[in-house]
Amino acid sequence: MNMKAAIAATLVLLSASVTAPLYAQETPKEALLILAKKDQTLAIVDPASLKVLKRVPVGHDPHEVIASTDGKTAYVSNYGFGQWNTLAVVDLTGQKPMPSIDLGPLRGPHGLDFVGGKTWFTAEAAKVIGRYDPATNKVDWVLGTGQNRTHMIWVAPDEERIITTNVSSATVSIIDKVIVNPPGPPPGANPGPPPTPRTDWNETVIPVGRGDEGFDVSPDGKELWVANALDGTVSIIDIDAKKVTQTLDANVTGANRLKFTPDGKLVFISSLRNPDITVIDAATRKVVKRIPVGHGAAGIIMQPDGARVFVSCSPDDYVAVIDLKSLQVTGHIDAGHEPDGLAWAVQR
Structure with missing residues (x-):
């Protein structure tokens, strides 16, 4: 190889080494999503390598995130205790970020779910779900x-039932879809067309403990567990x-989130005031372990195959990775400043 060819080859290699890192890795079929509240970003993470592939801006005070059923879109609530009214x-x-959704007077969006091809949300300041x-x-x-501070939301797969926690009212709402048959015309009146049945909702308000936020429905759909902060x-x-x-007197003051393992055997509870995650046996109702994770924790997400659980340790700026067999912390993810909401996205 002559000198000119050697120099050209070297320049090509140098160019490749400089430009290659500029291209982000594509999102894997299964991805972990992590919100960093202080950074106002959503991190897309490869759960195999635990590496952040991309950080995407998501606007003011992001708190919760949910992925669409096809795993191609994420929705983020811009909360601000009622100051904001958008979904990123x-x-x-x-x-990349897409145009945000303006919710108008429905201020303080927080809890999210994605069911039936639609995004369901709470709007705390408006005392509604939408x-x-x-x-x-x-x-x-x-x-x-x-109710006051309608905070988190769960929607049944068939969309027949909705559950919310209402923090300042210390209540849970179980809202069931019903079919209402309007009464017919009074005797002697023109009968007209027959009345059309319509959909309505019946709300049952259940008192629980003070400061109820995090909750989960057991995998068999029979029980609802609520953490009272x-x-x-x-x-x-x-x-x-x-x-x-x-x-249960579980000693979980400052409780933030509660999640069942996919098999329904264990319940994990995070606390922003305590340095560990509380693990309860769902059958015996006993605390089986407290796992040290840092100086406090918020969001929890279970890996769908039941191998690991991810916990946002907001004060420590990382997400702890816990093995569900050993109940030990096996790794950390640099999630940005003040991680909170977590979601799992599976592309279909």
Whole structure:
């Protein structure tokens, strides 16, 4: 190789080494999503390597995140205790922000779920729950709860039942879809067309402990477990009976989130005031372990295959990775400043 060819080859190699890092790795089929509140970003993480592939801006005070069923879009609530009224949208395939959703008077969006092709959300300052339809780019349904700080939301896969925690009211709302048959015309009146049945909702308000935020429905759909931050207790609700059947003195003051493992055997509870994660045996109702994770924790997400659980350690600026067999911390993810909401996205 002559001198000119050697120099040209060297320049090509140098150019490749400089430009290669500028191209982000594509989003894997299964991705972990992590919000960093202080940075106002959503981190797209490869759960195999635990490496952040991309950080995408998501606007003011992001608290919760949910992925669409096809795993291609993420929705983020811009909360601000009622100061903000938008949902940020992220293209997970393109790893870029999309136009945000203006919720108008529905201020303080927080809890999120994605069911039936639509994004369901709470709006704390408006005391409502709502539903956004990506197909029409509109909020197509809202329902008032009549409760203070309606915070987190769960929607049944068949969309027949909605559950919320209402922090300042110390209540849980179980809201069931019903079909109402309007009464016919009075005797002697023109009968006209037959009345059309319509959909309505019945809300059952259940008192629980003070400061109830995090909750989860057991995988068999029979029980609802609620963490009460101010009382340090856990309320267990029989969903069909719609009543509290047991209150556990679990010593979880400052409780933030509560999640069942996919097999329903264990319950994990995070606390912003305590340095560990509380693990409860769902059958015996006993605390089986407290796992040290740092100086406090918020969001929790279970890996769908039941191998690991990820916990946002907000004061420590990382997400702890816990092995579900050993119940030991096996790694950390540099998630940015003040990580909180977590989600799992599976591209289909």
